Amino acid sequence: MGGTSAAASEVSAAPEAPGLSRRERIEQLRSRIAAVPARGESVAARADRAPGTTTREVLPVPGPLAELLPQGGLPRGSVVAVSGAASLLIGLLASVTASGGHAAVVGHPRLGLLAASEMGADLGRLAVIPDPGPDPVEVAAVLLDGLDLVVLGLGALVVPPSRARAVVARARSKGATLLVTGGGWDGTEIRLDASVREYDGLDRGCGRLRGLRLSVGAEGRAFQRRTARIDLCPRRDRVEWFPETAEPQPLSRVPGGAA
Structure with missing residues (x-):
């Protein structure tokens, strides 16, 4: 494996380290995020814009899906709700990693890595944390510091509005995009x-x-x-x-x- 693959493996192991407190696991995750190579400029697509308009950088999506989004991709710094067929989520991961971006999936133990690879995903740029522990939101928030895209499976968890706003602010400040599935999260910018x-x-x-x-x-x-x-x-x-x-x-x- 290359350096990126090794970094992804280390990230995925951090939340499950035995004998560590919640704070120690989070600090360990932060240190391992620092080992992930810096985000490449290739993953950021810029939409054409008319004079006098402001357009945010976006993460790439499969071509036909881009036609449904005003800016042709997922805006950086946004929170997006994704539901339904797993092919949609896998296609988004494949587009970002195939374009040079780094992504992580939190709380999706049955994610189809083979299907992602068949759609062109670079698995060396994808960290998978199937069991993030009792606070998956905190794990996802830490990952926003160093990755382009973070997928958070909430299960039955309902995130309080005040905490959701704090994570949204973090995503915006870091220029990362958070995809949430399941559970309850108010205030998403886009729903797919x-x-x-x-x-x-x-x-x-x-x-x-x-x-x-x-x-x-x-x-x-x-x-x-x-x-x-x-x-x-x-x-x-x-x-x-x-x-x-x-x-x-x-x-x-x-x-x-x-x-």
């Missing part, structure tokens, strides 16, 4: 959701899955809800994202959709 509507390759529940069609929605404080259907299909040993109209696929409908 996805459901599987159709699939290709399965006949009466048998066969090899060759593609998916997602129904994706996006809405935020600054824009009304937008939706699109997006195809995920294998191309050149990778799973790529296509607008529904770009390459029509003979997909079979999923009764009632799928998670």
Whole structure:
């Protein structure tokens, strides 16, 4: 493994170190975050802007998803709620790490690393902390100090508004983006959701899955809800994202959709 991979492994081990108090685990995590290479400029995309307008740097997203977001990506310093099909979350992680960014996933023990790799993710730039302990919000907040993107699985946890505001302020000051799933978090800037509507390759529940069609929605404080259907299909040993109209696929409908 390279240096980045080693740093990611160290980060993932920190919260689970035995015999340490909560404060000691957090301090250990801070010191290991310092070992992660500095964020590269390549991950920050700048949207075209008209004279007199202010545009924030954004993190890249899969091409068809960019069409749903006013700035064409996830604004740095924002908190974004993500729900529904796991392919959406995995695609976001893949886009950021493949573009040179560093990311961490907190509280998602069943994250599909193989699926992320198939979408082009650089796993050497991804730290996974499946069990962050009793305070996953604090672990995520520390990770914002040194990473471009942090995914926080809240489970059933409801974050008090005052604490949510403090984490939002931290994300903004560090120029990092926080994705939250599950639980309760008030005040997110953008909300993304996805459901599987159709699939290709399965006949009466048998066969090899060759593609998916997602129904994706996006809405935020600054824009009304937008939706699109997006195809995920294998191309050149990778799973790529296509607008529904770009390459029509003979997909079979999923009764009632799928998670």
